[in-house]
Structure formats: structure tokens, C-alpha cells
Amino acid sequence: MSNHRFTGWNTSVTTYMEPELAVDAAVPLNRPGEILSPAAFLLLMEGLSYAIFSVGVVGIIGNSLIIVTYSMVGFSDSVNMSYLAMAVSDLGCVASIVWSGLCWNPPFQSLLALAAREVVLPTGGFSTTAFAKVTALTTAFVSLERCLCVVFPFKVKTLITHKRTMYFIVLNYVVHIFPATLVYIAVRFKWKFDEQTNRTVLGVTYMQTAKERSLVDFIWLFYSLPLQFIPLITVVVCTIFLVINLNKSAQWRKEYSSGNPQVGQNRRGSKSRARSREDRIGKTVVVIAIVFIVCSSPAALNNASTRAQPEHRATGQYRNLNLFVAGSLACLNALNSSVNVFIYYGMSSKFKTALNKLFCLVDN
Template sequence: MLKVYVKMYVQSTEEDTARYPALDQMTDNPFHLREDHSNDSSMLNVADGILSDEQFYIISLFMIYLSQIINICAIIANSLSIAVFVKLGFSETSNISLTALAVCDFTLAVIYTWCNLCFWLTYHNVHLPFHSANVSYLTGCAQFPFLSSTIAWITAFISFERCLCIIVPLKVRRFITPRSTFAAILLIILITFCPSFFTYISYKFVWAFNSYLNRTILNTNPVNSEFAILLEKIFLVICGVIQPLVAFSIVLICTLLLVIQLRKISSWRMSVTSAKSQRVQPKENPASSSSAAEARISQKEERLVRMVVAIATIFIVSYIPTCISLLCHVVFDELNMFGVYRRLSIVSAHITSLGQPISGSVNILIYYKMASKFRSVFRRLVRLDRQKQKRNELE
């Protein structure tokens, strides 16, 4: 059955130019396997030798199905996280940052789901009133690097904020307030995600008549403007390559500092506990009660820092393939969606796109495990406590 699908797909790709007459003038059709825009025949042979038609089809289709499952899990997980944080309120700065992170993860998962659906329709040659592969670029794929940059910088801001709260706790509380945190998150979104709309300067939607379907379909065409192309490349390099790598470096450095500081706090607490156990206090006085309150506060802060470290660690692990892919796309000119190695580029994009939805899906488990308030509100939200109470009554 799979071989029949492969043969149908290869035959359909040879007929793409006849079905979509606007495509033979366009260079933004990465799924047109028989077409190449390179003048170097040797490079073409090397590219064809990396992935055959059958290998490309099988790998791409498998990655689409796998990615779609992960994206659905990410949508559900981040929807629950947003609902819990809304119920918790935004009096604490950490709730604002984590809510913004959940919203961005949710948005990215929705866009991934839409693009995977469009890719699936392209692979199976489903006739629609729009060219699914090309339309998905402007309605989703073009926002990937910018939204990834936004998630990276929000994670960097969360790590940097916790790092300051541990190193200079008295000074940082003066200027890190809910209002300033909200302003910082809004500024990050404006700087990192809003430039994605400059993509619509280089491309535009067009209605083109399709002779094969005998009807007009929605398609995309590049704008023949050197300034628009240059502007898109500049913003793509800045927001899609430089900014994520800088944010990744900040997260890595702050996570290392937090881990070092946590070890110092743990060793200090162990020494204090051992010193107190050697002496017996007959009665609790106000001084000891105040010190106990301070200990409780520090433990709460420590739990929050441990949660941030866990989130940052998962982000670092999941973002390493994306960083490698970005660097490879910068070094190798033909490794892109419209170059000689477009098949390899598409497969690598499918693989690296799994990292952030997985990270967004796992975050809710970290919140549930390490945040007691989140856990209690989450259990009330999904009515786990009521079900547990009913089971106890039945027993």
C-alpha cells in the first residue's frame, strides 16, 4: 500500500506544473521534486543522491504524523496551563511570565498543526480551492522563526529574573513588579514576533486560474522588489537566527548560575540544620519564629528556582537541534526550502520542529510536580479531588 502511495506521489509531482501553471515561474515550491533552480548539474546529482523520492515521502509523512500527535498534546497541555494561571491570578511576577510562555507555546502548536495539515494535503494531492503548500507558508511557516525567538527570549527573561532574585533579592524587588514584568513581556513580543509581518511585503496572495481543476484557486506570488527581499532577509537573520542564539546563550548562562547558587543554598541549609540539631531550645521565642518564617520563605523561593531551572533545562535540550539547524542554514546557502538541498532542509525542519512542542507539553508536568498552588488549582479544575473524594466515600 505504501509503494502505491509513493508511485502516486511521484506521478503527481511530475504533473504539478500542469495543474498549477503559476508554479513554473515560482521558486517557493519545495514539494515539486522534479524541479530545480540550480544551474550546477553536479550539485543536483548530489542532492538527488541524499534522499530518494520514496525515502523523502516516507520520512516526511512519518514526521508529519508524529508532529501532529505532539502538537495536539501541546495544545491541550498549554490550554490547561493558561486556565490554571488565570485562576491563580497575576499578583506574582512568575505567573505573568509563565502565562506568556504558555500562550506562545499554544500559538506555536496551533500553527504547527495547521502547517502539518497543509503538508499532508500536499503529499496526498488533495484538490482544494487553494494551493496548500504555498498558502501555508504565509499563514504559518513564515511565523516559525519569529515565534521561536519570542519563546526563547521569554524563557531567557524568566531565567534572568530568577537569577537576579537569588543573587540580589532585596534590590531586585524594587523594580521587578507585575506591571514592569508585563511591560517587559510586551516589549519582547513587539521586538521578536511583530517583525514577522514584514514577510507579507515579499509575498502576496493571488487568485490564479488553474487549467487542470478548471477553476480559480488561491496561491502566493513573490513580490519582484529587491528592497522587499532584502528587508525580509535582514529581519529573518536578526529575528530568526541572531536573537534565538543570543537568548539561548542567556538561558544557558543563567541556568548554570542558578544551579551553582542552589548548591550553595542547599549546603548552607544543611550546615544550619546540623548546627541547630546539636543544641536544645526549651521554648520557642519570637526570634526563632521569625527565623522559621524566613526559612519557609527561602524554601518557597528555592522551589520556584528549581522549577525555573527545570523549565530552562528542557528548553536548552529541545532547542539544541534548532540552533544546529540555524547554523547549518547560515553556513550552507543551498540548505533551504528553495535551494538544491530542499529535501534535506524539509526533513531537518520536521525533526527540529518537534523540540518546542515537546518542551511546551512537558512544562505542565513540571508545574504540577513543583508548584503546590498550581497543583491544587489544576486538581480542582479537572475535578480530580472530587473524584478522589467519591472513591473514598465508596470505600
Template structure:
């Protein structure tokens, strides 16, 4: 294991963890060993502290992922039974499918670290291979979730602001096409990872065998291409989606308050007729502002979903900004340990959001609640 420059070697032995650091993370290059800043950063989080925190985070992350897998499996089953005649069912189903897939990909990534920690002998490099076949896709799919949430929020925002015009445009077919476009633009670029990385057979000195490994491709084209698609898909896209969700959620909350105030001001049908006769323009404006109880419940549910997303995705956005501002805060930078631990901690936000959504649907959507209760046999009626 790497020993801090100018310090005595730690006599505590971590065989599996040594392998994880030296061989699997592959980030202890000779040029950085003498760096004073690296020594300072290592003191911030020592070897033993790093591994204790990292393993705790992985086990906690997997517990949350298990909840997300179960919750979104139920969400998908309920929405399939509800059908897709309503555009909102299509977008919410797409959101549930992506949340389910995110939890599965993170489970696969966690498994890679777990197998390495317990020194399980496999014919492939468990951390590197699981990252290239799961972790990288997870990063892109989290952006897909962000954009689907942005679409749902933006669509509800348009419906409540311009109800008479937008309802004609938002159809099940249009929503389905929108979901496909979002997936194509946000998740499909994850396969660009295989342009800048490749699978090779390498000799593992720890086991004295040749195994399958995943390594980056060091070429001018690969490096330039990686910088471009990471800047677009890893920085611009998630931050833009987060901004759209935030703005639309604020607008929805403001508009809901206006509608609630308007409903309180109209106490009878007689007062509505008087208002119409005295001020036709005000009546027309009120008619546009007025939405059905069903639509209002749907908007409130979307606000709840968006609020949970904002709370869970804010740490991710902060980490993205930090990695952009501080060039030493990344996987191969000086503060690599803090980056790894922070990345796993903020990644828990997505499965938490995906797990909580089912509670929002159950509480605020009567049809969902009815089908859910029949699905899990809480109601015995056919």
C-alpha cells in the same frame, strides 16, 4: 516529477506527491536540474525515502502538537485561576499562551501538507497559503518563546543573586510590560513576511482552475529587506536568547548548590548567632544568599523549565548555524530535502517542551497542583 540527471526515470507513480514537489514546493528550477551536486544530494535521500520520512514526521509532529494544545490549555486555565499578583504567574502564562499558539500554527501548517498529500481540492494552494499564514508566524513565535524563557531565567538569576535589590523592581506591572516588549520585538516582525510575499490568483494546470496562491515578491527591495529581517529575527535573536538561557541556567545551578551547602552548614539558630557575632560580614553575605523555601522551589522550577528548553532548542540552533555556514542548506538549496525534513524534526522540540512544562508545574508548584486537581475534578472539595 524531477528525474535525476543521467539516470533512468523512476516508474513508480506518486500523483499527489508529484504535485507536492513540482507545483507546491516550487523548487525544481531548470538551472538546478543539471547540477551534479543536486544529483548527489538527491541520491542521499531518494524520492520515496523523502516522502515516507516526511509523512511520518508530519504525523508524529501533529501528535505532539495535540498534546501541547491540551497541556497549555490547562496551564492557561490554572494560571488564570491563580491570578496575576505574582510576577512569575504573568511570565509563565505568557509562555503557556505562546506554546499553545505555536502548536496551533504548526497544526495549520501540517494540515496544509496533509490536504495536499490526499489531493483534497480547495480554492487555495494549501501548502503555500498555510505556510504564509502559519509556518512563517511559527518561526517568529518560536523566537518569542525563547526570549520569554530567557527573561524568566534572567529574572530568577537576578533574584537569587541580588534578592534585596531586585525584588523591589520586579513587579507584576513591570513583568507585563516586559512580555509586551518581547512580543513586539520578536513576533510582530513576522508580519514583514507580507512585504516580501503576496497572495495572488493563479491558474492550476493540475485542476484546470484558478486558485488563491502565495508567492514571493522578486524585487531588489524585497530581497534586501528579507535578508535583513531574517538575519536579525531568524539568526541573531534566537541564538542570543538561547545563549542567555544557557548562561543564566548555569548560574542558577551553581548558586543553588551554594545555597544548599550553606543550609547544611547552618544546623541551629545558635550556630547562626555565633557566626553573626564572630564574622558580621560573613553573616551579611549569608543573609543575602539565603532565600525562602518558596523562592528556592521557584528557582528550581525555572531551572527545570530552562533545562527542557535548552535540550529542545539546541537542535534548532544547530540547524540555524548550519544554514548560515553552508549556503546550500536551505529551502531552495542543493540539500533542500534534508533541510525540509530536518526543519520538521527540530520543530518538534518546541511542542515537546510546551507539553512537558505542565508536569514540571504539577510536580514543583504546590499552588498549581492544588488548583489543577480542582480544575480536573481530582479533588472534590470546593
């Protein structure tokens, strides 16, 4: 029976090992032509683990604050529901990435009786990918909602209701989280003796029946290219549209104020105030989208390249480089899931006021 084994940082950039290439995930390969030597690879991965931990701590604290703050602000705007859902998925994503990073950190490995580089994929890799997909599709949904507000300003409230937003959020989580849990059908945690550390540690064994291998193949396929590129392309198109509209809106306000200076200085009227409010929300979405595009595009391109060129995969000649790139992309992913608290605080007056009240920085 084939001795398949898994390795890698997360499911979006790795594949299961062919029998003749099956190796322990804890041992980097030293193949002819490999760009990173085993020593350099382990040193770089340890450095990445510290970087990911630093970013991750900020992300865990920041997303926790977003969840609490938007619970205080309320959900009179459906977009707040999406922000809250995104914060929950970002929290899950960054926590999974931090755990994955710690599994590559030697001091951490010595603390627990774990074969850390074996357990990292089923305990951190699949959940990282699942939560990242939730965040990606939520970002696409928010961007699309802002575009509909521009195209159908008087109908958008009937098109995207609170109930429909809630249905989308629940469906988004179920569709992306449930497949990641199926991997545990093929995974068995077992105690084994580690000769290097001379102690018994908890490791992972993957079941090898045709049914279980087909199940894992399905999970790989499900989290494959279409689900990665569709939200990214949607966000890119919507962001371009929103930027063009915001520029038009800025020009309109300029002409409105210059044509009616008294109104521009004292009161802009309900139409102007409503448009300014929509513009602020639009700008917030644009900034979130730009951060998402910058942090997600490298992962999408790397995913495409690993599938097009077998030598760039975890089973190929440049395995060490593949895993290091995957770790670097995980750090970008953690960054994407950690910065929203600063965006909301700088661009949303309601969020800023609620957060200040939370820390008793303003009078209630």
C-alpha cells in the same frame, strides 16, 4: 524580473530561491548527490506531520490549561505573569507548527482547496518563528530574574516589578510579532488551476519589486542568528548559575537541619520556609530552561550550519535533507512548547491545586 519563490518549513532554516533554482515548493528536487530521494522525502515529511500533530494536540490543550490556571492563581508573583506570557506564545507556536505539519500531509491537502505547500510559509512558517522567539526571550527573562533573586535577594522586588514585567512582555510580543506580519506586504494569495489534482486551489505569489524583496530580506535578517543565540546563551549561563546555587542551598538546609534537629523536624522558621519556596521556583525555572536548551540548541546549530555551508540550504544540493531536518526541528520546537503543563503540575503546589480545582478533583 527575477522569479524569486519561497519554500521550506519555517523562516529560521530557509531562504528565498535564486532565479535559476526556483521550483515549486510542492515538488522535492532530485539532484545528483541529494541524500533523500523525492519519494523518501515525501514519506518522511508525511510521518513527521503525524508526529507533530500528536505533540501539538497535547501542547494546545496543555497551554490552554496553563492560561486558565494561572488566571485563577493570580499574579502576586511576577514570575506567574511570565509563565502566562510564555503559555500564550507557546500556544501560538505549537498551533502554527501543527498547521505547518498538516500542510505536508496528503490526506489533509485533499480536504481543502489549497496549494498547501505554497501557503505553509506565510501562514505558518513566519508565525512559528515569531512565537518561538517570544518564548525564547521570555525563558531568558525568567532565568535572569531567578539569578537576580539570588544575587540581590532584598532588591529584586524593586528591580523587577509587576509593571516592568508587563512592559517587557508587551514589548517582547510587539518586537517579535510585528515583523512577521510585514511579510504579507510581499505576499499575494491567488486562485490557480492545479493540473495534478484538476481543480482550482488557493496558492501564493510573492511580489518581486526591489522594495518588497528588501522588506523580506530585513525579516530574514531580523530573525537571524543574533536573536537565536542571545536568549540561548543567556539561558545556559543562568541555568548553570542556578544549578550551583540550588546545590549550595541544599547543603545549607542539610547543615541547618542537622545543627538544629528540633527546628528541622517541627518548624524551620520563616527564613527557611522562604528559602525553600525560592528553591522550588528555582528548580521549576531550571527544568524549563533545560528543556528549552535541549530542544533549541539543535535548531541554532542547524541555522549556523546552513548559513556557513550553502549546499545545506533549501537552495543547495541537499534541499530535501534541509527541509526534513527543519521539520524534525519543528517537532522539537513543538515538544518544547508542550511540556510546561507537566512541569508546573509536578513542581508547583499552587498550580497543581488550582488545576485540580478546575477539574473538581479537590473540594473548593
